[in-house]
Amino acid sequence: MSAKLQNKLLDGFTYAALVVCALIFLLPILWIIRTSFTTKVVAYQIPPQWFVRPTMDNYKAIFSDNPFGRYFLNSFGISLISTLIAVFIGAMAAFWIARRTAGGNFLRIAILGTQMLPPIVMVIPIFMVIKKLGLMDSWFSLIVTYLSFSLPYMIWLLIGFFETIPKDLDEACEMDGCTKMQAFTRVVLPLAAPGIMAAGILSFLMAWNEFLFALVLTGTGSRTLPVAIANMETQQGVMIAQLCAATVIIILPVIVLSLFIQKYLVNGMTMGSVK
Amino acid sequence: MLSQKRKQFLIFFVPSVLLLLLTVVYPLLYSLVMSFTSSSLKIKGMGSFIGFDNYIRVFKDAYFLKSAWTTVIFTVIVVTLEFLFGLIVAILLNRITYGKKVFFTIIIVPMLITPVAVGLIWRLLLHPDLGIINYMLSLVGIEGQAWLGDAKWAMITVVLVDIWHQVPFMILLLLAGLVSLPVEPYEAAEIDGANRLQTFWNVTLPLMKATIVVAVLFRVITAFKTYDLIYVLTKGGPGTTTEVISYHIYKQAYTFLDTGYASALSYVLLLVVLMLSAVFVKVSRGKA
Numbered sequence: 205m206s207a208k209l210q211n212k213l214l215d216g217f218t219y220a221a222l223v224v225c226a227l228i229f230l231l232p233i234l235w236i237i238r239t240s241f242t243t244k245v246v247a248y249q250i251p252p253q254w255f256v257r258p259t260m261d262n263y264k265a266i267f268s269d270n271p272f273g274r275y276f277l278n279s280f281g282i283s284l285i286s287t288l289i290a291v292f293i294g295a296m297a298a299f300w301i302a303r304r305t306a307g308g309n310f311l312r313i314a315i316l317g318t319q320m321l322p323p324i325v326m327v328i329p330i331f332m333v334i335k336k337l338g339l340m341d342s343w344f345s346l347i348v349t350y351l352s353f354s355l356p357y358m359i360w361l362l363i364g365f366f367e368t369i370p371k372d373l374d375e376a377c378e379m380d381g382c383t384k385m386q387a388f389t390r391v392v393l394p395l396a397a398p399g400i401m402a403a404g405i406l407s408f409l410m411a412w413n414e415f416l417f418a419l420v421l422t423g424t425g426s427r428t429l430p431v432a433i434a435n436m437e438t439q440q441g442v443m444i445a446q447l448c449a450a451t452v453i454i455i456l457p458v459i460v461l462s463l464f465i466q467k468y469l470v471n472g473m474t475m476g477s478v479k
Numbered sequence: 480m481l482s483q484k485r486k487q488f489l490i491f492f493v494p495s496v497l498l499l500l501l502t503v504v505y506p507l508l509y510s511l512v513m514s515f516t517s518s519s520l521k522i523k524g525m526g527s528f529i530g531f532d533n534y535i536r537v538f539k540d541a542y543f544l545k546s547a548w549t550t551v552i553f554t555v556i557v558v559t560l561e562f563l564f565g566l567i568v569a570i571l572l573n574r575i576t577y578g579k580k581v582f583f584t585i586i587i588v589p590m591l592i593t594p595v596a597v598g599l600i601w602r603l604l605l606h607p608d609l610g611i612i613n614y615m616l617s618l619v620g621i622e623g624q625a626w627l628g629d630a631k632w633a634m635i636t637v638v639l640v641d642i643w644h645q646v647p648f649m650i651l652l653l654l655a656g657l658v659s660l661p662v663e664p665y666e667a668a669e670i671d672g673a674n675r676l677q678t679f680w681n682v683t684l685p686l687m688k689a690t691i692v693v694a695v696l697f698r699v700i701t702a703f704k705t706y707d708l709i710y711v712l713t714k715g716g717p718g719t720t721t722e723v724i725s726y727h728i729y730k731q732a733y734t735f736l737d738t739g740y741a742s743a744l745s746y747v748l749l750l751v752v753l754m755l756s757a758v759f760v761k762v763s764r765g766k767a
Contacts, residue, residue, distance in 0.1 A: 214574075215574075215575070218571045218574050218575055219575065219578075221567075221571055222568070222571050222572065222575065222582050225568055225571075225582075225586065226582055226585045226586060228643070229585055229586055229588060229589050229643070229647070230585055230588070232600055232601070232604055232643070233588065233589075233592075233600070235604065235611060236600050236603070239603070248609055250608070250609055250610075250611075250614050251614055252611060252614065293494045293495050293498060294495060296490070296491040296492070296494070296495070297491060297492050297494070297495035297496075299491060300487065300488070300491035300492045301492075313760055316756075316760060317753070317756060317760075318499070318503050320700055320752055320753065320755075320756035320759075321503070321507075321749070321752070322703075322704040322725060322745070322748055322749065322752055323704065323706065323725075324704070324706060324724075324725040324728045324729060324745055324748070325507070325510065325745040325746070325748060325749045326503075326506050326507070326510075328510060328513070328728075328732050328738055328741055328742055328745060329505075329506035329507070329509035329510040329513065329742070330506050331732075332509065332513070332518075332738065333505075333506065333509060348501075348502060349502065351498055351502050352499075352502035352503050352506070355495060355498055355499060355502070356499065356503070359495060384483075384487045384491070385490065388491075409591065412593070413592075413593035413594070413595075414593075415593065415594065415595050415706075415707045415710070416706055416707065416729075419710075420733070430593050430595040430596070430707075431595075433595060433596065433599060434595050434598075434599070434710070434711055444603060444609065447599060447603065448603070451596045451599055451600060454593060454595075454596050455591075455592050455593075455596055458591045458592065458593070459588060459591060462587070462591050463584070466583075466584070469587065469651070
């Protein structure tokens with residue numbers, strides 16, 4: 205009886221603690237969302253006004269006063285193109301490595317190693333080369349640069365997915381006379397499609413959130429959202445309400461996309477290091 | 480006529496290798512060469528070869544040594560706290576049956592946000608005059624601080640923001656470990672009449688050891704590379720109180736335009752991170 209009561213108490217405590225914890229994570233974000241819908245005056249008020257009439261002015265303002273639409277497009281286009289390249293090229297390499305016995309280990313470690321490289325190490329030489337080639341502030345240079353982390357990331361994730369697909373399936377296809385490429389596109393790819401989709405989203409998010417390369421390699425033409433919002437603050441003092449609106453815009457796609465891949469999130473974000 | 484195997488190698492594998500040579504290996508080599516020169520953004524061309532001068536300078540550079548120390552302190556504190564907090568939340572999440580998914584979804588949100596946005600969110604909340612945090616504190620009679628502008632508080636504040644941002648990651652990893660634990664040892668412990676604390680200490684922790692080591696090492700590596708959050712929150716300031724290695728290197732290259740020296744510094748960082756990574760690979764593969 206007392207053990208049961210103890211359990212009940214513990215359950216109550218567990219839920220209470222989790223609610224507090226969830227609030228700590230959620231409230232700051234909710235506050236930013238709230239502020240993004242307030243007028244300039246209300247945004248600055250301390251003590252804050254708790255109930256405000258929502259206005260869309262800040263969202264309208266950032267898209268008309270700032271070339272925010274263009275930054276959004278830059279972020280979206282650059283992330284999408286580099287991800288697509290990484291998916292196509294990476295999937296083939298991952299398949300090749302996954303079906304290999306000799307030398308596979310070394311390749312895997314080399315690929316994992318690239319993920320450990322500090323971005324600051326890479327950014328200086330890449331900056332020098334791109335400057336020399338006269339390719340500063342272009343989509344091209346960011347897309348290629350992003351491949352330096354998204355391609356190995358993709359290969360690493362997809363090796364894992366392809367390994368879960370029984371070898372017998374594509375080998376049977378090859379026995380029946382199809383080429384390795386046909387076995388790959390007709391047998392393995394359809395089976396791995398959900399995993400590839402998830403890996404693609406993860407890689408897209410990584411590029412979408414990337415800051416340092418974009419900071420160094422872009423000017424006003426190809427500037428991406430993270431750089432744009434980091435600059436907003438310094439350029440215009442603290443435009444609280446607009447800054448909040450911009451922050452919501454950069455966060456929103458990430459949260460929506462992540463809902464689709466919850467199942468893969470743990471593995472994806474940890475490079476599959478915990479099985 | 481190419482053999483079948485060779486053709487497969489060319490089609491499947493070579494494109495990736497070429498791209499990685501171009502985007503990863505070439506920049507790394509370029510940087511290595513640069514680290515032995517007096518390369519600078521102030522002059523045209525590569526600068527002249529100066530041997531190990533840059534590397535000798537690294538170890539005499541008091542500011543660098545201080546930033547290295549700051550990075551170590553930062554890493555040790557955030558990883559320790561994130562681990563402890565993450566373990567507690569993971570255990571709580573593993574206990575409950577209802578609402579698991581809802582909590583899980585809420586808790587992982589901060590991790591997904593770009594560090595730049597995390598930094599901006601907290602800058603606004605922590606603003607000395609206009610921020611909600613100081614106002615809330617004033618309601619309960621605590622005097623607010625200039626959190627990020629005060630040398631006494633800046634590091635603590637950065638640590639707290641980093642915890643908010645990264646603890647979800649730790650929770651995810653540790654929860655994944657907890658979920659996959661076998662049931663039998665727990666049944667045995669119950670038969671032996673072990674209480675909760677004993678079970679945790681003698682069953683859960685030993686079984687989780689490998690997961691814990693992997694999670695902690697992974698975070699150590701990422702914490703060591705922290706850059707974005709510092710850039711947005713403090714730019715290394717006030718003074719150099721929160722200047723971590725990555726930010727220090729950035730300053731050498733883009734404020735002082737000293738790319739040769741910055742490359743040498745980045746190679747020192749690279750070496751440390753690769754050593755940590757080697758341990759990580761060894762541990763995480765040994766487990767599988």
